Amino acid sequence: MTLTKKAPTLADLLDWLERQRSRGQVVYDEKQRCWHVLGHSEAAAVLSDPGAFSSDLQELMPQQEDFALFQRGNFVRMDPPRHRKLRGLVSQAFTPRVVAGLEPRIAQVTNELLDGAAGQTRVELIDKLAYPLPVIVIAELLGIPASDRPVFHRWAETFFNRQNIDPDQSLLAAGKEAMENAAPTVREMNAYLLEHIRNRRGNLADDLTSKLILAEVDGERLADEEIIGFLGLLLLAGHITTTATLGNSVLCFEENPGAAAEVRKDPGLLPDAIEEVLRFRTPFPRLARVATRDTRIGEVDLPAGAVVMPWIAAANRDERVFTEPNRFDIHRPRNPQLAFGHGIHFCIGAPLARLEARIALGIMFQRYADISVALDEPVEEANPWLMVNVNRLPLDLRPSR
Template sequence: MTSTKKAPKLADLLAWLERLRGRGQVVHDDKQRCWHVLGHPETSAVLSDPGAFSSDLSELVPRQEDFALFEQGNFVRMDPPRHRKLRGLVNQAFTPRVVALLEPRIARVTNELLDGAGGETRVDIIERLAYPLPVIVIAELLGIPASDRPIFHRWADDLFNQQNIDPEQSLLATATESMDTAVPTIREMNTYLLQRIRARRADLADDLMSKLILAEVDGEHLADEEIIGFVGLLLLAGHITTTATLGNAILCFEENPEAAAAVRDDPGLLPDTIEEVLRYRTPFPRLARLTTRGVGIGEVDVPAGAVVMPWLAAANRDERVFTEPDRFDVHRTRNPHLAFGHGIHFCIGAPLARLEARVALGIMFQRYADISVAADEPVDEVNPWLMTSVNRLPLDLRPN
């Protein structure tokens, strides 16, 4: 029988988080069997202490062979000292200078993609720009054919667009179900990426994958199997963050036309505006950690072996840190949001996502005198318990 259950919206998630916050900034959930961390300082404390809050959850959800291969180089799920060494190797290749030099290419790709719409004034901005732009940029950076982006799109849909997230269900049961569903996609990714890495090792070039192959710390290089995890992470999570941020920015402008007018009048506001978008519509709403010992979070004692869920989306609306947290404010002077995480696992792709969003939005404001969400077509939102993003966002555009 087809389910008639209404798809959840971001407002539903935020209301649920605020009901939880009514019980405290750190709350135990009997149904999900975890500890929800909602406050900004409490979340920051969890993310700052990898010794007490481990990122390696394999003890709880044993990895199948395909996941084990992918996660050899996925330092998002690693603790020190292995995390430090692997991230150090990656940092040699993915430097701030590498990112900064991409700005002219990002601008060219943005204009080419928008030119491809021809004279159309009704455009799905996700399909036209927000998805292909970051994929093209990161694929070229890695040395992977950008023409394969339909494959990457399918992988991202399989891994980031599941609709079975249920706040009433045990998190471990949800995680196990999600992993079982994702196995074919992870297996396909492993095979594809390993072939690309081995081909590049035999024919080095001036790209990020070659730099990862050559990177060295204390005489140690990355094995091909370790490179899989980082390349896959950067290819998928990296482009998804930019896709989400561009779509989220346009929705924020639609809901707050005075903000759009302010940015149009003063493009210098764009960097701060992007930070406010990240705070207000946080792409990845939550993380997960496992306590290695009994530890205090704020005023609450949490036992060893407990699953802890730091909610970035809730921390970014903590009224103790953000004045009027439910208001979208492009003039916000203090914005220490946690959208890209905090501590040793701060998102390595954050500078690239910020750059792509700034360049793309700037060009859109230059090209179009009016940008509005189409009133007669639906906006397709991702399940917000998994990700704050949209799969489809039809716009009406009026050229300058």
């Protein structure tokens, strides 16, 4: 008889995080050889001090040419001043005001996708709506063909859906090994994006790729190779997390029918409900930094070189900040959830993700009088140590009359 290990669930991750927290808000993990930062103020302190906590994790990444190429424009892994310069090239495209202009297109895509499932009372949410919607929106912004989304899906699966990672093994070693295995995917992604950039160069359009081709940093144009990481970061970060948020919202509403009924009655509650979903089922549970010097966080001294993991899933359940943190409550008077990070790397796409979630969920509530998770088919959760996300979410739907 072969014993297969049960797939880890969000509850397992939260139990593990609370066990870590019972030792303190900032604790050293001998096995992982890293520091877990669990408290809200402590995680925010790490994320708001890029001088002491670097995002450049070169040391932890495979020393391999495909990764090195991708890293040249991947500004989430950069520190100031380079980070500020590169982020500045695209930040104007994602302000709440600019993003608000996308509302009609997001509604149109949502309706078209749901029209594609018209007449069906059993619909798999991720395949029909939660995956295609954000990927179509971000691909159109970048000027990349949205019809290639099966390819982007495969890339995202490789990076964010690895099953072989759990706290019984070294998260760092497992992460590095998995990344090494992902090298062919990185190579494929680099080649795809490079070809796209080269084509665009001869055919500029009103999209972000063209803006990056024309942009200057310190008086110099970006090399095609630098634009690769830029586009890859925006393309991947720009869809998979929003897919997660849509699936996570439906799960939270299924578990809290009272909240769903309130939002259905008053769609003005949706933005607060989405913030609570992000707190309760935080898509990226953990971030990573490296200490550049000896530093103190709270009561704890961290040595230079320490690998530090701010667990935003734990910070979002810190009872010093959130009353009854394990209760889903769309009426929290304050909800300083950290799902989008904090400080200089605060998610550039937060306004877009919030808008997509609000529009898509609003339209679903309008079109369907009843939305419930199908009981006779499995819901597939991703590995929560990597991403809190559902890969498959079959729903039973009753259309509104």
